[in-house]
Amino acid sequence: MTKKIEVYTMQTCPYCVRAKELLKSRGIEFKEILVGMDDDAAWEELAKKSNGMQTVPQIYRDGKILGGYSDLADLDAKDGLNSLK
Numbered sequence: 001m002t003k004k005i006e007v008y009t010m011q012t013c014p015y016c017v018r019a020k021e022l023l024k025s026r027g028i029e030f031k032e033i034l035v036g037m038d039d040d041a042a043w044e045e046l047a048k049k050s051n052g053m054q055t056v057p058q059i060y061r062d063g064k065i066l067g068g069y070s071d072l073a074d075l076d077a078k079d080g081l082n083s084l085k
Helices: 014-025 040-049 069-079
Strands: 005-009 031-034 058-061 064-067
Touching (some): 005 014, 058 069, 064 069
Antiparallel strands (some): 005 058, 058 064
């Protein structure tokens, strides 16, 4: 069964770029949700969804928060992100 991966990002965020590049390099499909700096409603939704986390990228698997870029990189170091496929 394919996992649903969502990545909330901002255009100017270097860690967002790294997270997307890492996922792509491992052949993992994901949906990118771009959040604007002035999009208060989107930031409020993210804060609720992530128990207060207000940074990007925010990476979700099947609706559950995985974390940010460093969490993704740690997971990659352990299993090459195979658990996301």
